[in-house]
Amino acid sequence: MNHARITGTGSYLPERILTNQDLERMVETSDTWIRERTGIEQRHIAEKDQLTSDLAEPAARRALEAAGKTPADVDLLIVATTTPDRVFPSTACLLQQKLGIHGSPAFDIQAVCTGFVYALSVAEKFIKTGSARCALVIGAETLSRIVNWQDRSTCVLFADGAGAVVLEASEEPGIISTHIHADGAYESLLTTVKPGPDTDPERLADGTAFIEMRGNEVFKMAVNTLGRIVDETLAAAGMGYQDIDWLVPHQANIRIIQATARKLDLPMDRVVVTVNRHGNTSAASVPLALDTAVRDGRIKRGDKILLEAFGGGFTWGSALIRF
Numbered sequence: 285m286n287h288a289r290i291t292g293t294g295s296y297l298p299e300r301i302l303t304n305q306d307l308e309r310m311v312e313t314s315d316t317w318i319r320e321r322t323g324i325e326q327r328h329i330a331e332k333d334q335l336t337s338d339l340a341e342p343a344a345r346r347a348l349e350a351a352g353k354t355p356a357d358v359d360l361l362i363v364a365t366t367t368p369d370r371v372f373p374s375t376a377c378l379l380q381q382k383l384g385i386h387g388s389p390a391f392d393i394q395a396v397c398t399g400f401v402y403a404l405s406v407a408e409k410f411i412k413t414g415s416a417r418c419a420l421v422i423g424a425e426t427l428s429r430i431v432n433w434q435d436r437s438t439c440v441l442f443a444d445g446a447g448a449v450v451l452e453a454s455e456e457p458g459i460i461s462t463h464i465h466a467d468g469a470y471e472s473l474l475t476t477v478k479p480g481p482d483t484d485p486e487r488l489a490d491g492t493a494f495i496e497m498r499g500n501e502v503f504k505m506a507v508n509t510l511g512r513i514v515d516e517t518l519a520a521a522g523m524g525y526q527d528i529d530w531l532v533p534h535q536a537n538i539r540i541i542q543a544t545a546r547k548l549d550l551p552m553d554r555v556v557v558t559v560n561r562h563g564n565t566s567a568a569s570v571p572l573a574l575d576t577a578v579r580d581g582r583i584k585r586g587d588k589i590l591l592e593a594f595g596g597g598f599t600w601g602s603a604l605i606r607f
C-alpha cells in the first residue's frame with residue numbers, strides 16, 4: 285500500500301486588512317478586549333467580487349509550484365469550505381475549471397473549521413488505496429459573507445483566506461495517521477441562522493445566513509475535546525508528547541491554542557500561531573498556518589507535526605504527519 289506525503293504547501297490572503305481599530309468604529313468593542321480574549325489583532329477580508337474559489341486558486345497554484353507539479357498532474361481535488369461560491373456546482377468544480385483540470389474527481393467537504401483535516405483524511409485514503417497519486421487539498425473561506433457585522437461577539441473573530449497542500453503517493457510515510465469525529469448533538473452551539481427582519485441586508489454579503497455562537501460553551505468544549513484528540517492521536521502512533529516537533533492548531537483563539545500546547549507540554553515557540561494576523565479562517569486556518577511556517581523556514585522536512593481542529597457540528601479531528 286502507498287503512503288501519502290505532503291510535497292508542497294501554498295496559501296493566499298485577500299489584500300484588505302481589517303484591524304481591531306476598524307472594528308472599534310463598527311461595533312461596541314475595543315482593541316484591548318479583542319486582544320486579551322482572543323489574541324486577534326487583524327484579519328483579512330475578501331473584496332465583494334472575490335469568491336471562495338478566487339482565494340483558493342492562488343493558494344492551489346502556490347502549493348503546486350512548491351511541489352514541482354502542474355494542474356495536469358492533479359488526479360483528485362478536494363475543497364474544504366463552509367462558504368462555497370454557490371450551492372452548486374461545488375467550489376472544487378469551479379476551482380477545477382479555473383485551474384484547467386479536466387476529468388479527475390473534484391468535490392467539496394463541509395466540516396466547518398475541521399474541514400481541512402477531514403479533507404486531508406479523505407485524500408490520504410484515496411492515495412493509500414491507489415485511487416489517486418497526486419491530490420490537491422484546499423481549505424478556503426469567505427466567512428466575512430456569513431458574519432453578522434452588527435454582532436460584536438462573533439464579528440471580531442472570523443475572516444477570509446485559503447491554504448492548500450499537494451499530497452502525493454510516496455514510498456516513505458508522510459501522513460502517519462488521521463482522526464476525525466463529529467457529534468451533531470451540539471449543532472445549536474455554533475450554527476448559522478436566517479437573518480431577522482431587522483438585519484441590514486448591506487451587512488450580509490449573500491443575505492442568506494449568518495453565524496451564531498454560544499462562545500463560552502464552545503470555548504470549553506474546544507479545550508476539552510482538543511485535549512482528548514491529542515492523546516488519541518499520539519496513542520495511535522505509539523508516540524509521546526516529546527516526539528512532536530510542531531503543533532499546527534486551528535486558529536480560533538490564542539487561549540484555546542495555549543491550553544492545547546500546555547496539554548502537550550510544548551513550549552509556545554513550537555506552536556505555529558497565526559490567529560493574531562489571520563483571525564479564524566475556519567477550514568483555511570490550518571493549511572494557512574502550515575504554509576506560513578513552511579515558508580518562513582520553521583517547519584523543515586522530516587519534522588513531526590500535529591495538526592488539529594475543532595468546529596461547528598461539532599466536528600473535530602487531527603493529523604499526525606512527518607513533513
Ligand code: COA
Pocket residue numbers: 312313314317318321322397436437438440497498499500501502503506536537540564594595596
Ligand atoms: N467586545 C467587547 N465585549 C464583548 C465582545 C466584544 N467583541 N464580545 C462579547 N463581549 C462581552 C460580552 O457581552 C460579555 O459581557 P457581559 O459580561 O456584560 O455579559 C463579556 O464580554 C464576556 O463575554 P463572554 O462570551 O463570556 O467572553 P469570553 O471570555 O467567553 O470570550 C469568545 C468570548 C467568543 C472570545 C470566547 O468565548 C471564544 O473564543 N469562544 C470560542 C470561539 C471559537 O473558538 N469559535 C469557533 C470554534 S471553531
